[in-house]
Structure formats: C-alpha cells, structure tokens
Amino acid sequence: MKKIPAFRKALLEWYDKHKRELPWRGVSDPYAIWISEIMLQQTRVAAVIPYYERFLAAFPDFRALAQAPEEAVLHLWAGLGYYSRARNLQKAARQMVEMGEFPGGYEAIRGLAGIGDYTAAAVASIAFGLPHAVLDGNVMRVLARVGNDASDIANGQTRKRLQGLAQEMLDRSRPGEFNQAVMELGATVCLPKQPLCAQCPVVAYCQARTAGRERELPVKGRRNNTVKVERTLLLIWKGEDVLAWKRGEESSQLRGFWELPEPEHLAGAQVVHSVGEFRHSITNHQFLFHVAEARILRKPKGFYYVSPSHEGDTPLSTTTRKALACSKKWRKSFPGS
Template identity: 45%
Template sequence: MITWSQKRIQAFQKTLLDWYDHHKRDLPWRKDHDPYHIWISEIMLQQTQVQTVIPYYLKFMKQFPTVQSLATADEAKLMKAWEGLGYYSRARNLQRAARQLVDDYQGKWPTTVGGLQELSGIGPYTAGAIASIAFNRPVAAVDGNAFRVFARLLEIDDDVAKPQTRKVFEKIINQIISKDRPGDFNQAIMDLGASYMTATNYDTSQSPVRAFNQAYIDGIESQYPVKTKKKRPIPVDYFGLVIHSTKGYLFEQRPAKGILAGFWMFPLIDQQELINDQPTSKQVLIQRLQDKLAADYQLQVSLSEIDHQPVSHTFTHQKWQITLLSGELPADSDLSFFPGKWIPAADFEAMTFSKVQSKMWLKYEKSVKTL
C-alpha cells in the first residue's frame, strides 16, 4: 500500500474537488444540506441504483416532507410509498429512527458519527455521509464506491468483504479527506466511483485523478479491490397457492420476523416439508399438500400447476423458486383454522406488494389470460 505525503494529499483534494465542482451529478437530495434529505436518500440508495431512487425520493418527500410527518405516518402508507424498492426493513427502521428523533431528541439531529449511529437503521456509512454532508464533520463515508476508489488509488490489499476492513479504509480516508469540505469530498468519491472508476468497464485513462491511481499506473487495476466471493444464495423451493373464491384470493400474513416480515402474500409452502426420504414426484408432493391443507386447516381444495416455469426471486442469502398452484374454494369456506383471509383483487392496488408477490400475481394473471 502506498502512503501519501501531505503535499500529495493536498494536490489530490484540489484535483478531486475542482472536478466535482464542474461535473457533480445534479441530484435532488443535493439541493441543500438538510440531514433529513441526506438520510432518506442514503437509505434508499442502499442496494438500489440512483436513477431508480430519484422518482421514489421525490414522491416520498411530497408524502413525508419532515421527520415529524414520517414519525406519525400510517405504516401501511409508508410501506406503499416504499413499494418496489425492496428490503422493507429499511422503511420500518426509518420510521423507528424518526420516532426516536421526535421523542428522544426533541427533533434535533445528533451531529456526530457516534450519535447518529444511535438511531435505528443508521450504520457507519450512513452516519459518515450525514455527519460530513449535513454537519461538515471531517469523517469518511465508506461505501462500495469508497472501497473501490481508494483500493485502486493506494493498492490496498485488505479484503473488502471482511467487516474489519472498513476500519482500515476509514483510518486511511480520514487522513486524506478535506477538512474544509468533507461532505463534498465524500460525494466526489461517490461520483468518481459511479463514473470513471466503476466496478467494470471503467475508464481510468480519462479519470481526473488518474495521476494518483497507483493500480492504474502499475497496470494492475483489475486486481482491486480485493474481494472474496460471497456464498451463493441457498435455493429454497416453495409452492405458492393462488386459491380464489367469489370473495377474492386467499392471503396469509408473513411472520413478524424474517424475510418479508409482516407482508400479506399468497400462502407459501416449503416443499421440503412435504418430502420424506424417498424420491418424490411433483404430483405426489401436490397430493401431500392437499392432504396437509385438509388436515391442518380443514380446507378441501384441488390444486393444479399453473406453469411449469417457477417464479424465481433472489434475496441476499436465499433464492426462492416458487411453483404456482391454483385452486378454488366456496366463498363460505370456514377459515377459522387458517391464518389468513380473503382479499378481493380490487383491493390489490391499495396494498403493498413485495416484489416476489407481484411476480406471482403477474404470472397468474398471464396464465388466466392465455386460457
């Protein structure tokens, strides 16, 4: 790893910030230094592309323009506003943090990284971004862009997939960051990582900081950042039940904790629950599922496969493969033993659908139209 002199650090700061002043991205959350605006944008940008976030951000700000309005918002409306962004725990943590600010901080924001991390859902990166941009604190905001940019600039060999590596980068960047314009410095690194120093198809030859990029100078840029591969998501096979009556479709609420916590969805049955030690065909599994519905929930329903191609959806640690099964029940079926309810299709528009629920519904609609 290369170490820089104070003179080189100052030259880098000037080069980077001069470029940022002329070429920074025009983003709606950069119109001011309001910590609320910065916070909402940074949480939305987790796992989501900038161009996808912009319309969500603008709509969200119209609905919840202040911390107070977010704190007192109806959860269903909040979830609806978040629909399509995924990782819904982010939205719930936003509201928890907003309530902390209102109830515990009298609406006043903590201004330090440590204080900000006391708020629900705010980690080291988001705290660094808010502290530097909103409160001019000279602290690093280390996200994927910062890892990539500084790993190449300084040939840092530490594995960015390891949690302890963040401390290494924070220490280094805190020595280089502009003390006068820390927020602009961090945002410039974000813009650099999103343009000339992307993960793939990067164009360092045109980068404004190419003279400082040691990995580029040494011709080994493709080796940085050092990152071990993530474990592949575990495959999980489900049956998704599209059971309808004249009252609507049968929905079940997900558990309060875990993936898609609290969401109303078509019932999902883990196929592993229906498999014993012997090799089993899909038809046998479907028969066992019908028997299970009859035994556990007193629901006598004949199920048929909608499409041989399952609905596929990948989460961080799991990859769901959902075989859709359709069936019909009388409207007066007793749901006393079933943890769900009938929901008319006319109500779907007002509901918050997870991405995987939307996929299931779209596949079902398509199958119905082709009959």
C-alpha cells in the same frame, strides 16, 4: 499518500463539472438527505429515485413520518428491499420527535435506529458540513486502487485502516462534497470490472494504475454459494379478492407483508390449473415459483381474502405481486376462463 491537497483539488474540480443531477443533490434539508442515504444503502441510484420522490411527497418531514401507520410506510417501500430500513426509519423519526429536532452532531445521528458508521458520516458531512469521512463500497474500491492495496476489504482490520485513510484524505473545507465526490468517482469512473482510467481525474495519483493492477483490485473474500429452491404459490380467488396470510412480528423477513398460500399450508386445496411460473432471487437463494389457481372448501385459520387493488393497507410481497402478474397474463391469453 503524497500530494493529498492536489488529489482533493483534482477530484473536487472533476466533481463540480461532472456530477450527476440527482433529486437529493442541492438539497439542504437534513431529513431529505437522511431519507436518500437510507434508501441508497446497498441500493442503486436508479432504483432509489422514484421511491425517494414518492416517499418525500407522502412524508415531507420527520413528524409526518413518525405519525404514519407502519403499513403506509411499508407500502411505499415495497419492492425496494431490506424492509428493516423502513421500520427503523420510522423508529428514528419517533426518536427525533422525542428529541424535538433532527440531531445535528455525529454521535447523536449515529445513535438513531438504522444509522451505522457510513450513514452517520454521510448525513453529518452533507447536511451539517461536519468533517467525517464516509467508507462504503465505492470509497473502499477507490482507496484500494489509489494505494495499490491488495488487502481483503472484507477484513475488519483492512476496513479500519481504510477508514483512517479516508479521514486523512477528506477535504475539511468541503467534507460533504468531497465524500460525494469519492463515491461519484467509484460509481461512474472507478468501476468494479472496467475502470475508465482514461476519464479519471486522479489517475496520476493511482498506484494500482501505475502497476497495471487496477482490474485486480479491490480483493474481496469469496461469498456463499447460491441455493436453488423450487416452490408453488396458490391463487385462491373469491370474487376480486385473493386468499393470503400476513407475516407476523415473529417473522425475521418481510415482516408485515402479505403472502400467498403454498400447498403445504392447505392440505385440502384442489389445484384447478397452472397460470405460469417466475424466477425470483434473493441474497443467496434462487427460487423458481410455480403459480397455480386452486379451490378450497373452507377458509383456513390465519388466512384472509385481500384485495390486490387496494394495496394501501395490505403491503404485498414482491413474490405475491409477481404471482398476480402471472395470473393476469394467463387470463389475457385465455380470456373467458
């Protein structure tokens, strides 16, 4: 692309004036920047903010995080999704304790658990001012449009080329802010469906806009169809406690979280009544959960009565919490039952 210096200048001036005030903006602590970047992986800013505040209050530095019980970390992460991020976070914190410090170079950062190309470049540039360009969904969209590039961004070769282009565009005097400026543009102006080109500081450099094709870019390969599944969760009370089981180490998903039993688990369970239903969609599955209260004669092996109100040592899965909410709502409409 021509006029790269002018592009950088226009973008950075816009960023200085229009950037959103976010809790991790203006922070210089690499630890805090790292936490924010991990939370922001595939997760919107609005969802991250409250988690970020709570997490930093609970674990102010990598030593505190390294020492914490995994249950406490998962509890603070519950609801944010992609739980391997939380486990890798703690793994990386322990790596830092071994190293004696937060690593200050790109390769060392890239070697930490849960850190890939994107996050390594983000932390290196924002926390340490190193000249590494980030490439995420926002950057790919902006670059594909600026260059009017109709290549499939799901393709590895395309990504490699875009990574090179991003590196070429990077303002080496302000790498961290330039990276954030491109992402900010993608998040607030260069939107996927309806780009706000009238507000765009670099519209003059956008070849897709010139061609009138900005809404058609970027091109992305089609993904899997969604699968619909119907299931039932059982609430079996013993006083204030409810019967649940814990996902063990062998579980590939939601490891360490507590789940409610289903009829298949409990051959002898007698359903008392239904308390409602809720929808829950994850990745390409769309669940409809029926929720029922039930009774059993004897506690089955592998199940325990846990207290939903003392969630500190029993992280509850989102479906468990939604089912408990159904029960609470049902009780409100049928008091005394």
